[in-house]
Amino acid sequence: MQNSTRKFSGSEWTLDDLLEIERICGQHAQGYGLDVFPNQMEVITSEQMLDCYVSSGLPVNYGHWSFGKQFLIESGKYQSGQNALAYEIVINTNPCIAFLMEGNSLAMQTLVIPHACYGHNSFSKGNYLFKQWTQPDAVLDYMIFARNYVADCEERFGLDRVEQTLDALHALRDQGLDKYKRPRKLDTRKERAEQAKRLLTAQETMRQAEYFSVTPHQAKASSTEAVFPASPEENLLYFIEKHAPKLEPWQRELARIVRKIAQYFYPQRQTQVMNEGWATFWHHRLINDMYDAGQIDQGILLECLHSHTNVIRQPEYTRLNPYALGFAAWNEIKRVCEKPTDEDREYLPDIAGKDWLETFHDIMQNYRDESFLLQFVTPKLVRDFRLMHIQTREGQDHWTVSNTAGPEGFKSIRSQLAAQYRLETWMPEISVVRYGRDSDRKLVLQYQSYQGRSLVEEQTVQTLKQLRTLWGFDVRLEAVDQHGSVLRTY
Amino acid sequence: MTSVIVDRRVDKGKSAANRQRVLKRLDSALKAQVDKLIARKKLKEHDVSVEVSIERKDIKEPSFGLDAATGHLGRVVPGNEHYRVGDKIPRDSSGAQGRGSGSGAGEGQSDDEDNFRFALSREEYLSLLFDELELPPLLKKDLLEIDENRFRRGGVVRYGNPGTVCVARTFKASIGRRVAAEAQHEEAIEAARAALNIALADAEPTAVWAAEAELQEVQQRHADIPFLDPVDLRHRALIEVQAPRTAAVMFCLMDVSSSMDETRKDLAKRFFTLLYLFLSRKYEKVELVFIRHTDQAQEVDEDTFFNGTQAGSTKVVSALIKMHEVIALRYPASHYNIFGAQASDGDSFGADSTDSSAYLLSQLLPYSRYFVYAEVGDRPETGSTSLWSAYSDIQAEHFNMAAVRSRTEVYPALAKLFQREQPA
Numbered sequence: 001m002q003n004s005t006r007k008f009s010g011s012e013w014t015l016d017d018l019l020e021i022e023r024i025c026g027q028h029a030q031g032y033g034l035d036v037f038p039n040q041m042e043v044i045t046s047e048q049m050l051d052c053y054v055s056s057g058l059p060v061n062y063g064h065w066s067f068g069k070q071f072l073i074e075s076g077k078y079q080s081g082q083n084a085l086a087y088e089i090v091i092n093t094n095p096c097i098a099f100l101m102e103g104n105s106l107a108m109q110t111l112v113i114p115h116a117c118y119g120h121n122s123f124s125k126g127n128y129l130f131k132q133w134t135q136p137d138a139v140l141d142y143m144i145f146a147r148n149y150v151a152d153c154e155e156r157f158g159l160d161r162v163e164q165t166l167d168a169l170h171a172l173r174d175q176g177l178d179k180y181k182r183p184r185k186l187d188t189r190k191e192r193a194e195q196a197k198r199l200l201t202a203q204e205t206m207r208q209a210e211y212f213s214v215t216p217h218q219a220k221a222s223s224t225e226a227v228f229p230a231s232p233e234e235n236l237l238y239f240i241e242k243h244a245p246k247l248e249p250w251q252r253e254l255a256r257i258v259r260k261i262a263q264y265f266y267p268q269r270q271t272q273v274m275n276e277g278w279a280t281f282w283h284h285r286l287i288n289d290m291y292d293a294g295q296i297d298q299g300i301l302l303e304c305l306h307s308h309t310n311v312i313r314q315p316e317y318t319r320l321n322p323y324a325l326g327f328a329a330w331n332e333i334k335r336v337c338e339k340p341t342d343e344d345r346e347y348l349p350d351i352a353g354k355d356w357l358e359t360f361h362d363i364m365q366n367y368r369d370e371s372f373l374l375q376f377v378t379p380k381l382v383r384d385f386r387l388m389h390i391q392t393r394e395g396q397d398h399w400t401v402s403n404t405a406g407p408e409g410f411k412s413i414r415s416q417l418a419a420q421y422r423l424e425t426w427m428p429e430i431s432v433v434r435y436g437r438d439s440d441r442k443l444v445l446q447y448q449s450y451q452g453r454s455l456v457e458e459q460t461v462q463t464l465k466q467l468r469t470l471w472g473f474d475v476r477l478e479a480v481d482q483h484g485s486v487l488r489t490y
Numbered sequence: 491m492t493s494v495i496v497d498r499r500v501d502k503g504k505s506a507a508n509r510q511r512v513l514k515r516l517d518s519a520l521k522a523q524v525d526k527l528i529a530r531k532k533l534k535e536h537d538v539s540v541e542v543s544i545e546r547k548d549i550k551e552p553s554f555g556l557d558a559a560t561g562h563l564g565r566v567v568p569g570n571e572h573y574r575v576g577d578k579i580p581r582d583s584s585g586a587q588g589r590g591s592g593s594g595a596g597e598g599q600s601d602d603e604d605n606f607r608f609a610l611s612r613e614e615y616l617s618l619l620f621d622e623l624e625l626p627p628l629l630k631k632d633l634l635e636i637d638e639n640r641f642r643r644g645g646v647v648r649y650g651n652p653g654t655v656c657v658a659r660t661f662k663a664s665i666g667r668r669v670a671a672e673a674q675h676e677e678a679i680e681a682a683r684a685a686l687n688i689a690l691a692d693a694e695p696t697a698v699w700a701a702e703a704e705l706q707e708v709q710q711r712h713a714d715i716p717f718l719d720p721v722d723l724r725h726r727a728l729i730e731v732q733a734p735r736t737a738a739v740m741f742c743l744m745d746v747s748s749s750m751d752e753t754r755k756d757l758a759k760r761f762f763t764l765l766y767l768f769l770s771r772k773y774e775k776v777e778l779v780f781i782r783h784t785d786q787a788q789e790v791d792e793d794t795f796f797n798g799t800q801a802g803s804t805k806v807v808s809a810l811i812k813m814h815e816v817i818a819l820r821y822p823a824s825h826y827n828i829f830g831a832q833a834s835d836g837d838s839f840g841a842d843s844t845d846s847s848a849y850l851l852s853q854l855l856p857y858s859r860y861f862v863y864a865e866v867g868d869r870p871e872t873g874s875t876s877l878w879s880a881y882s883d884i885q886a887e888h889f890n891m892a893a894v895r896s897r898t899e900v901y902p903a904l905a906k907l908f909q910r911e912q913p914a
Binding site for chain 1 (some may be wrong): 492493494495496497498499501502504505507508509510511512513514515549550551552553554555556557558559560561562563564565566567568569570571573574575576577578579580581606607608
């Protein structure tokens with residue numbers, strides 16, 4: 001290209017400029033072995049950015065009022081100045097779609113292009129969770145399939161019925177995950193063919209009908225029937241799709257769609273610190289490389305660094321900022337590889353003194369937040385962040401400081417930090433334990449109480465109400481402690 | 491591996507469909523908001539977008555969640571400067587605890603606010619308003635449409651698209667151009683002929699050839715004058731014209747004696763609002779005059795009109811006399827279209843109702859373009875009060891009266907007027 005010797009400056013940009021910046025970033029990134037999907041950058045308006053929020057970055061989604069609600073809330077926050085909009089959003093598709101805001105200055109675009117197109121992009125191509133749980137080639141086709149299927153159902157069965165079904169399914173979205181079992185690959189064509197087959201079988205089953213026409217009866221106390229399911233099923237939506245006695249075939253199909261989409265975002269939720277840290281590390285690195293190569297001027301560099309500093313700001317005594325924590329963690333890893341101290345050799349012997357780039361790729365590929373923090377947080381990071389661990393119990397009116405950033409408490413504070421990124425800390429583990437298939441059709445769920453936490457009362461009642469509309473028969477939820485004794489029943 | 495860039499900004503309105511769905515879902519909550527707004531807003535303020543505030547619980551999406559106030563809690567907090575192991579920190583102090591569960595991943599929307607606000611567009615707001623009034627669809631459409639300035643043909647211009655070519659004027663221009671151009675060439679031809687004749691007379695071959703060539707050239711130039719040239723084109727111009735420049739004045743007359751309670755005033759306000767919206771579509775400028783009365787009439791501002799209280803008995807004719815005074819003083823019938831709208835519960839005593847009826851017929855109706863009386867309230871005698879029966883005697887095409895017992899009856903009260911005066 002003829003303008004490869006050009007030095008970018010000022011704040012205005014054209015589409016060609018962005019493409020050129022992306023190309024330059026690519027050249028530098030290649031030197032670090034960053035393996036990426038082809039990039040598709042899309043320039044969008046603020047309103048479209050809000051659209052992206054609503055569908056978690058997916059460019060296509062089915063219609064539902066809740067997305068309209070989310071849009072109203074987000075745009076209200078944006079317009080009243082409570083929230084600034086993201087400068088970019090990127091989603092793990094192939095090609096990798098990165099949405100860039102039209103209002104970004106040239107410097108801002110210079111920051112977000114390496115961040116999204118090389119940072120996040122390489123992460124989602126390389127990380128094992130993404131590799132195992134998502135299909136970047138197929139997701140867009142699948143979303144189009146889902147959108148059309150929902151629209152088709154609305155036409156055939158009425159807006160209201162589809163809406164009610166989706167309302168109920170959305171309530172169970174977080175319980176629609178296979179957390180340990182790998183999901184099957186998304187494949188739109190296969191999906192359609194199988195969908196037709198599923199419909200047929202379902203109708204056949206309906207016609208045979210005996211199974212369903214048995215009037216529900218009380219299970220005999222001395223019932224010798226085997227408990228079904230044999231082992232607890234963690235994926236509630238899957239269980240409903242397969243076993244709910246009264247659902248119509250199209251409703252089962254919707255259950256499938258909702259759970260497939262929820263599943264797609266499962267890896268994101270477990271790699272936020274790593275992923276943001278990784279992307280921040282690389283934008284920082286690549287921008288400096290561009291400056292060193294004379295491709296951007298000092299004005300752009302300074303504006304980028306200014307934004308970068310804002311992004312990694314960590315206010316005191318608040319939630320940990322995933323950008324700050326992640327960026328610091330990756331920098332620490334690099335330091336430990338290159339200039340390890342005795343302390344580092346003691347706590348991180350596996351990586352101390354190793355080649356940093358190789359180590360980086362290995363860690364990026366094989367860890368998620370919890371394991372990443374557990375293994376690679378350094379004593380220096382804990383000191384730099386001046387971390388402390390505080391704890392309390394229900395009924396206590398104070399927190400007790402149980403650990404501070406000293407050498408004695410390092411190992412425990414590190415595991416306490418890592419534990420914070422476990423899904424169970426904010427997503428209750430609920431599974432199906434009994435289904436009275438041959439008796440009263442009652443469904444029994446169990447909530448395994450995590451650290452003595454109870455469920456939010458009002459929410460639980462409402463969610464169960466939704467679940468009952470899907471199930472059609474009685475549904476109970478038991479909260480049990482770690483010994484298996486029932487604490488309470490909803 | 492190739493990277494691409496797409497300008498996605500041209501795609502618009504992806505969220506429109508979901509917006510309609512959520513508005514539908516919020517219908518009853520929004521209608522309650524609209525009720526409040528009607529009470530609060532001035533008549534002239536109904537024609538713009540409004541901000542509404544919705545309680546989150548109205549559209550809560552439930553899901554299983556952990557109660558952060560229960561069980562054991564542990565949290566890693568950054569930035570510690572003061573505390574040592576074993577220190578105790580009060581749980582509600584804002585510093586150390588922060589909010590949320592402290593997990594890195596998303597916690598769903600925080601519920602720190604019970605409400606969220608958003609703007610309804612003018613169309614959305616008026617639609618909600620009209621829904622309750624049960625307007626016929628066609629009128630609804632008329633009222634919702636913003637009156638764009640209309641265009642009409644005006645004069646002729648040189649530029650325009652081919653569809654607007656004015657053939658007659660184009661030919662006229664063509665003739666003019668050709669006459670002018672040919673006149674010039676004819677002189678040149680004459681001159682060339684004369685030169686040729688001289689050359690022939692001299693019988694000098696080279697001069698003859700030159701003169702012949704010259705003549706041929708000027709003749710050719712003459713022949714080259716096009717019949718129609720782009721500069722001849724004339725187009726009919728479209729000029730923007732504003733809706734008819736007419737002024738109207740709308741008199742709002744209301745009985746504010748204590749028998750007019752809030753429900754009745756609400757009905758009255760809807761009645762006035764709808765009439766105002768209609769008139770403001772039709773007239774460039776609509777002025778409002780508010781006259782309230784008990785046994786005495788006063789001209790007041792809008793706030794006082796709807797919200798002020800005044801004690802006294804009831805004398806309807808006082809308001810009519812006041813309206814007459816105001817007309818005489820400020821709104822000559824020659825310059826204004828005068829509309830009268832009266833809302834009352836129908837209370838009147840003694841000779842008042844017949845006096846009012848007579849006064850209205852003789853003094854006001856001759857000047858008014860339209861006068862409408864709405865008897866508001868859901869008492870059994872609504873539609874049969876003494877005022878009602880006195881007014882019933884008025885025979886005039888531009889007078890109408892109706893009993894408005896509920897919101898759905900607001901429109902029928904005005905329907906006759908709307909039919910008469912279709913928005914232009």
